Amino acid sequence: MTKQDDQLLDELKELKVMGSIDQVKKEEMRLNITNYAKKKRVQQRRRRKMVWASTAAAVLLFGVIVMTMVNQQNITVDEPESTTPAEDQDEGNETQENEQVEEPLEDSENETETPGEEEEDFDVEVAGTEESTIVIEGMEEATTVTTFHIKSHNISYQVDELLGEYEINENQVIHSTDHIVGDIVPPEITVEVIDNTDLDTFVSELDYDGEPTPLDMEENSYEGVELEQGDPPNGYYAYQINDDVLYIQFKYDIEANDGMGPRLQALKESIQEIE
Amino acid sequence: MDEELITEWFDRYADDIYRFLAYYTSSPDVEDLVQEVFIKAIDRFDSFKGNSSPKTWLFTIARNLAIDEARKRKRQDWRKLINTYQSENEQSPEELYQLTESKSQLYEAIHKLKPTYRDVIILRGIEELSIAEAADVLKWSENKVRVTFYRALKALKLKVGRVSYD
Numbered sequence: 001m002t003k004q005d006d007q008l009l010d011e012l013k014e015l016k017v018m019g020s021i022d023q024v025k026k027e028e029m030r031l032n033i034t035n036y037a038k039k040k041r042v043q044q045r046r047r048r049k050m051v052w053a054s055t056a057a058a059v060l061l062f063g064v065i066v067m068t069m070v071n072q073q074n075i076t077v078d079e080p081e082s083t084t085p086a087e088d089q090d091e092g093n094e095t096q097e098n099e100q101v102e103e104p105l106e107d108s109e110n111e112t113e114t115p116g117e118e119e120e121d122f123d124v125e126v127a128g129t130e131e132s133t134i135v136i137e138g139m140e141e142a143t144t145v146t147t148f149h150i151k152s153h154n155i156s157y158q159v160d161e162l163l164g165e166y167e168i169n170e171n172q173v174i175h176s177t178d179h180i181v182g183d184i185v186p187p188e189i190t191v192e193v194i195d196n197t198d199l200d201t202f203v204s205e206l207d208y209d210g211e212p213t214p215l216d217m218e219e220n221s222y223e224g225v226e227l228e229q230g231d232p233p234n235g236y237y238a239y240q241i242n243d244d245v246l247y248i249q250f251k252y253d254i255e256a257n258d259g260m261g262p263r264l265q266a267l268k269e270s271i272q273e274i275e
Numbered sequence: 276m277d278e279e280l281i282t283e284w285f286d287r288y289a290d291d292i293y294r295f296l297a298y299y300t301s302s303p304d305v306e307d308l309v310q311e312v313f314i315k316a317i318d319r320f321d322s323f324k325g326n327s328s329p330k331t332w333l334f335t336i337a338r339n340l341a342i343d344e345a346r347k348r349k350r351q352d353w354r355k356l357i358n359t360y361q362s363e364n365e366q367s368p369e370e371l372y373q374l375t376e377s378k379s380q381l382y383e384a385i386h387k388l389k390p391t392y393r394d395v396i397i398l399r400g401i402e403e404l405s406i407a408e409a410a411d412v413l414k415w416s417e418n419k420v421r422v423t424f425y426r427a428l429k430a431l432k433l434k435v436g437r438v439s440y441d
Contacts, residue, residue: 016403025306029313034281041276
């Protein structure tokens with residue numbers, strides 16, 4: 001470096017000492033920056049909480065989905081056609097065990113809801129099969145019926161083997177058959193429970209022509225009404241069971257299913273509450 | 276980033292950042308930019324690994340902001356800058372005039388330099404950053420800082436055009 005370079009550098013350094021921020025302005029800037037840092041810290045804390053809550057919600061949702069899948073798998077495993085009577089016995093035991101395990105869970109869920117207003121998740125399982133007889137045109141016929149438990153509402157009913165297929169669609173059990181001949185209307189029964197509903201109110205809102213008639217209390221365990229109409233025959237049975245309505249819709253081809261009447265009668269007589 | 280740390284940094288480096296921005300943008304009205312530098316430091320604090328000093332990190336933020344600002348303004352208001360600084364000193368009108376003329380010439384010469392020379396003159400010559408600190412801010416090697424600073428000084432002497440420097 002030459003002397004001229006040093007002189008130039010000194011002049012440059014002089015420029016440094018000449019400038020600084022006004023003190024009042026500086027104080028204002030310091031306050032703004034401090035406030036911003038504080039605000040940022042609160043935002044970051046809130047964001048971390050949100051991430052934590054989202055993760056917890058995702059884990060909870062995953063748990064619910066897994067539980068639902070496990071429950072559905074239980075019903076599939078309990079399919080009556082693929083089991084032996086000995087296995088049925090085992091399954092019956094397992095079912096009891098499952099009920100015992102699930103009971104506390106249901107109780108804890110109910111604790112957060114207002115009594116009388118809770119809506120149950122629709123939960124159905126096959127409880128077993130048994131031999132039975134029905135009278136068709138004066139002749140006794142042997143048949144097999146399957147017992148279904150609507151666990152969520154403590155209601156059981158039996159369905160004839162003619163309607164051997166079933167599927168659960170949200171809050172309905174749809175019983176049907178895959179033995180369809182020609183272009184007949186296949187028989188189908190849909191069973192569902194409507195929570196916290198008055199029978200008269202419920203029936204008045206149904207989209208059926210005609211007036212429902214009260215069911216005979218000697219042949220039915222619960223107060224209810226029925227309506228049958230049309231060709232092919234279709235209609236419903238509706239029962240008041242405690243605070244809920246058990247609603248059973250049916251349709252069938254009278255030509256191909258002349259034994260449907262006795263089978264529906266057997267279904268109605270089988271309805272009962274599970275202890 | 277907690278409030279205590281940013282306040283400490285502000286108290287220590289705010290004037291340095293202010294001068295740097297004032298020279299870089301050729302304007303004394305850079306208080307908002309200074310504040311912006313510290314706001315950005317709060318926002319980007321997670322990316323500060325502590326490999327460089329807070330001072331050079333803040334200068335890097337300031338330089339990037341100044342480049343953006345220069346693009347927006349595109350004006351050379353160095354005379355206003357000099358007048359602002361000179362008014363802070365108590366000097367006779369003659370001295371003030373001489374000084375103003377001398378500094379004006381220097382400022383004008385600095386701002387006529389090409390950007391790399393101007394960068395290194397402000398950081399090394401005016402702000403007196405070490406070679407390592409200047410290299411950190413400019414993302415250059417230390418050798419490049421040395422060589423460029425030497426060439427920048429030479430170019431500045433030519434621009435100033437004083438006999439004594441030649």
